[in-house]
Amino acid sequence: MKYTTFNQESNDTMTEPMFFGNPVNVARYDQQKHPIFEKLIEKQISFFWRPEEVDVSKDRMDFQKLSDAERHIFISNLKYQTLLDSIQGRSPNIAFLPIISIPELETWVETWSFFETIHSRSYTHILRNLFSNPSEIFDDIVVNEEIKKRASDISKYYDDLIFATQLWQTQGEGEHVVDGVTHSINMRQLKKLLYLCMNSVNALEAIRFYVSFACTFAFAERELMEGNSKIIRLIARDENIHLTSTQHVLNLWAKGKDDPEMAEIAAECHEEAKAIFMKAVEQEKEWAKYLFNSGSMLGLNEEILCQYVEYIANHRMAAIGMGQPFDIKSNPLPWMNNYLSSDNVQVAPQETEISSYLVGQIDSEVASDDFEAFEL
Amino acid sequence: MISRRSNSKVSEKLVIYRVRVEGSDSFQCAKDDKTLLKHIEDHGIEVHYHCREGYCGACRTKLIQGEVEYITDPLAFIDDDEILPCCCKPTSDIHIKLY
Numbered sequence: 475m476k477y478t479t480f481n482q483e484s485n486d487t488m489t490e491p492m493f494f495g496n497p498v499n500v501a502r503y504d505q506q507k508h509p510i511f512e513k514l515i516e517k518q519i520s521f522f523w524r525p526e527e528v529d530v531s532k533d534r535m536d537f538q539k540l541s542d543a544e545r546h547i548f549i550s551n552l553k554y555q556t557l558l559d560s561i562q563g564r565s566p567n568i569a570f571l572p573i574i575s576i577p578e579l580e581t582w583v584e585t586w587s588f589f590e591t592i593h594s595r596s597y598t599h600i601l602r603n604l605f606s607n608p609s610e611i612f613d614d615i616v617v618n619e620e621i622k623k624r625a626s627d628i629s630k631y632y633d634d635l636i637f638a639t640q641l642w643q644t645q646g647e648g649e650h651v652v653d654g655v656t657h658s659i660n661m662r663q664l665k666k667l668l669y670l671c672m673n674s675v676n677a678l679e680a681i682r683f684y685v686s687f688a689c690t691f692a693f694a695e696r697e698l699m700e701g702n703s704k705i706i707r708l709i710a711r712d713e714n715i716h717l718t719s720t721q722h723v724l725n726l727w728a729k730g731k732d733d734p735e736m737a738e739i740a741a742e743c744h745e746e747a748k749a750i751f752m753k754a755v756e757q758e759k760e761w762a763k764y765l766f767n768s769g770s771m772l773g774l775n776e777e778i779l780c781q782y783v784e785y786i787a788n789h790r791m792a793a794i795g796m797g798q799p800f801d802i803k804s805n806p807l808p809w810m811n812n813y814l815s816s817d818n819v820q821v822a823p824q825e826t827e828i829s830s831y832l833v834g835q836i837d838s839e840v841a842s843d844d845f846e847a848f849e850l
Numbered sequence: 851m852i853s854r855r856s857n858s859k860v861s862e863k864l865v866i867y868r869v870r871v872e873g874s875d876s877f878q879c880a881k882d883d884k885t886l887l888k889h890i891e892d893h894g895i896e897v898h899y900h901c902r903e904g905y906c907g908a909c910r911t912k913l914i915q916g917e918v919e920y921i922t923d924p925l926a927f928i929d930d931d932e933i934l935p936c937c938c939k940p941t942s943d944i945h946i947k948l949y
């Protein structure tokens with residue numbers, strides 16, 4: 475079916491599935507098939523922040539004090555996070571928007587991706603402060619083998635869905651030959667690609683950041699790199715809400731609360747989806763190994779980080795009906811919670827680390843005498 | 851439900867609920883401003899959480915019996931028989947199971 479940016483046929487979005495129904499026409503939110511997505515939009519927007527508001531200048535002195543092994547850990551994590559947010563800043567838009575059929579989900583995806591671009595900009599903010607020329611760091615992201623391995627695993631599911639969608643929207647269902655390769659396109663297959671892609675994104679939002687987060691917060695526990703930690707706390711808060719959205723999509727499908735065919739596919743592809751998650755867990759553990767290959771850091775080692783990944787994975791997997799595959803029952807890094815809770819993430823004007831404050835600026839610009847010219 | 855009259859002139863009713871945590875202790879909690887999560891923590895029981903605001907789902911808990919009311923709209927996914935202790939309070943004796 476050809477994509478149109480404004481579907482002229484009047485359609486009832488209340489009867490549309492989330493994906494692969496009619497293209498959305500009017501961006502209306504007065505009636506919503508799945509109101510949860512608008513609630514997530516509101517919550518996400520209420521979290522708005524600007525990297526420039528967080529003063530990271532003290533981190534430069536701290537960075538000089540780090541050992542070589544610790545610098546490797548710190549910089550490698552930033553590279554990996556830069557990769558993840560590079561993918562997430564564009565892919566939900568490109569992969570999902572052309573096939574979404576309800577306005578509240580369409581707007582959620584746009585909001586979500588927008589926040590990923592804030593994350594990307596924040597890494598540049600952090601690195602610019604540490605290096606007069608950060609380009610070396612960015613350049614390494616596309617040549618570093620450890621990062622490339624993860625990149626291809628994540629982008630593969632997006633790319634497969636995007637390619638199949640493009641063929642379907644330009645040529646329709648059937649067999650199509652592109653560059654000598656035959657591709658068979660049918661709706662069942664498209665939905666399957668969507669299901670696997672959503673599981674891969676869910677695993678990304680669920681656990682792919684957590685080894686990096688743990689390292690960042692372990693530095694902060696030693697009162698090191700606290701500007702960076704402040705930014706990562708804001709990012710972690712956003713990632714939690716992204717995860718909530720993918721969990722909702724997966725559960726709406728699996729519980730038959732949306733497209734009945736997606737419920738069948740969820741049952742049929744359960745093991746394949748679980749394997750995607752388990753692979754992400756494995757890769758996070760390998761990442762921990764890579765980080766500590768030239769030495770450990772105070773308060774953390776590979777073993778405890780891997781336990782933490784398993785602990786987090788148990789909870790995340792259980793939330794989408796995949797059970798708890800790992801034995802670990804109690805949190806091996808309980809201090810992580812202090813950094814992941816919203817209570818501690820206030821971007822308030824009175825905090826010294828904040829160099830400017832968006833809302834404060836707006837308030838102070840309206841001086842009382844601005845109103846004096848008004849005759850009531 | 852236990853009610854009792856306080857000594858102060860303004861009479862306050864103290865409502866106490868019993869919280870039974872599967873595989874762990876039971877405890878009594880007063881009906882107050884605290885969330886169920888806080889009550890569970892205050893009784894030294896380890897409970898998983900991140901946001902403490904109802905949007906991450908980390909505290910997802912099974913409600914085996916009883917009723918709760920939400921003080922913040924829960925946004926995280928929960929099943930019909932599950933609750934988010936970080937943003938609710940019991941309104942009866944309850945029996946829960948932590949994951």
Ligand code: FES
Nearest residue numbers: 902904907909936
């Ligand atoms: S701690 Fe996040 S939903 Fe309860």
Ligand SMILES: [Fe+2]
Nearest residue numbers: 559562590593
């Ligand atoms: Fe992000």
Ligand SMILES: [Fe+2]
Nearest residue numbers: 562679713716
């Ligand atoms: Fe994200």
